[in-house]
Amino acid sequence: MERLLVFPRSFPDESLYSLAVRYHRLTANDSYRQTSQELFGTYSRTCGSILPCCLHGLSKRLAGFYSLAELIDCFTLLPLYQPFLDDAAYEGAKAAMAGNRGTGLKMSLGITASRFLKHASFRYCESCVQDDTQRYGVAYWHRIHLSPGTCVCPHHGEVLRSLTFPHSSDWRCMLLPGESVGTPVMDSYGATAAGTVAEMQLWGLEHPSSVGELLNGGLLKHRMAELGFFKSGRIREKIFRPFLMERLKHGPSTNEFQEITYSCDWVLRMLHPRGSIVQPLKFYLLCWLLELGLCELQSFRPLAKAGNEYVPRRNNTNKTLDDAELESHRSAFLSCSNSKCHDKLGYQWLYRHDREWLNEYVTSHPFLRARESLIDWEARDTALARDLLIANEQIMSMSGKPKKITRSSLVRQIGQTHDFLRRPYKFPKSILLMNGLLESDHDHQIRKVRWAVKHFLLSERCATSVVFRHAGIRKSHMTEAEILNILSTV
Ligand SMILES: [Zn+2]
Incomplete structure (x- = not known):
């Protein structure tokens, strides 16, 4: 086996296919066949996939530069699926990706059944292309843009474009973003929801163990109980379904979302999974349906462990930013009347450039939902x-x-x-x-004496004891004058 003499240095969130394309360029190979042979020692049919195989061969050729686990965690989308897999399924997937075949991998993870694959395409963000070209000298494929259901760039909030490979070819012609015709993957309707889902997916991809904690901590049921949809261990379908259908109307209805926005049955199936694997997109879309965003997901963790906090993928320091620009974005955000942070003017911009300040603001201004009480x-x-x-x-x-x-x-x-x-x-x-x-005892006795005297016509002194006995009074709370007054009025 030949060791690789060159291999490109990876960029943040770069996909394995992107690295392969850049290797292909570095070595000036003629064909994908040759590149694949050099990288994997075989002809890989899955190099362009979100879950590529033949990775054991690549790791060996890299002679320890990247271990198998590092290749899987850093350059493939398996970490996005990891929190939703039990140990056996996760180990099985890793083994399949290490090996050269990979047959049935997507089926075993429920991806084939989800029908999301038919909408899959090579997606990129034009702003990312510009930024990356400026910063790294070359545009590259971002993993998150290729994940099912990501239609909007989580960094720029822009609708992604889908690359059409020339002459009806496919990824084997080894192109990078922007090198062929690209068409927007959706219109702007529902882009806000798609953006929120994309942000959550990116965070999930980078923090699988935090997502695992959310799942183990019962985030969804906790939220449903908060909204009044989960009570005494049962889902209140009568009010839950109409709520979901109304929310779905405002969600994205293109691409992968088509498969899940026409009905809300999948939500109920997902809450009772019965052994089937939950697709990450469904989980994050349900979070959005339940009015959760990235901030809520991050703050749900009971206790943030040191070193486990969200580390922005990009170096978002404010050093290069103009103070006036920063100030104007902050004041536009603060003066926006929308009560929900996500909907405020400039949220996306602050999220990218001034996240520390934004996080502080969000923590000190918790969004209190105006919930209509179900009971009058x-x-x-x-x-x-x-x-x-x-x-x-x-x-x-x-x-x-x-x-x-x-x-x-x-x-x-x-x-x-x-x-x-x-x-x-x-x-x-x-x-x-x-x-x-x-x-009071007093008022009650007055009533009782009045009732008792109606039955007797006795001399005054004798009457008191008889009336008391008849009325069932042992200890008097009345004055002598009050009693005589009642007796005399009879
Ligand atoms: Zn972007």
Whole structure:
């Protein structure tokens, strides 16, 4: 086996195919066949794939410059899938990518079944092409632009373009972005949603273990419970489905999204996966549907571990930025009336150039969603107050010995329909009214004596003891004068 004498130095987030193209140029090879033979020791049919194979051969030819694991983690899209795979599936995928065949790899990861592949194309961002050419002297293929569902550049917020290889050929003609005709992959409708999904996908690609923590931490169910869609271990489909369908109307409806925006059945299947592998795009789109963005994903982690924080892929220092430019973007952002950070003017720009300041702002200004309560507590309070008044009347007019008006007698009378004593803050009117209705021992005894004397016509002194016995009063809370007054009025 021959060691490679040259190999291009990789650029941030570069795909393996991009490296192969640049190697092809360095060595001035005539054909892909020759390049493949030199790089992989065989004719690789998957060099242009998001999950290329023959990587063990390449690692060996690089003589330790990149290990197999490094090749997979840095230049392929397997890390995007990693959090959604169990150990066996992940090891199986790595083994397939190490080997020379790779048959059935995409099928085993559920990519074939997702039908996202039919929309796959070689995508690039024109601004990235310009930036990269300026910075590195050459444009290259970014991994994130090639991931299923990424239609907008997460760095520039621009709709990506799809390269058409000339003369009906394919990636084997070894081109870099911008070297042939490119057409936009979508129109701008839904680009905001696509941009949010792309940002989350990029973060997921670079932080598979953080995504794993989100999944293990039950991010989706936690969020659904927050929105009132998950209660007592059950999904409240009756309100969840209409919510999803409404959100889907505002999502991207082109390319890969076509496969998942016409119905919300996939969401419910995804929440009960039954062994099937969740596609990253579906996870991130569902995050967007549940009104989550990158900031929320990053801040959901219970405790950020040292060294595990999001490190921007590019060197976004502000040194080269004009202070006035920075200031004008900040003030435009601050003066924007939109309450959601993502929708504020210049968010994308600040995200790229002034992320530290933006993060500080977002942390100190948590977005409190205006949620409409699903229960009209005020109406319940009014109805309960009316019931309490009726209950009071009923107890007062009962025949027989007068019953004391207490909390429990009132609650018993209304049948405890609202369990309102446990949530007094939800029923302010009723609680106030009830406290006014409660009867003291004194008032209750007055009522009882009045009731008792109606049955007897006795001399005053004798009457007191008889009336007390009849009324069931052992210890008097009334004055002598009050009792005599009642007896005399009979
Ligand atoms: Zn870009």
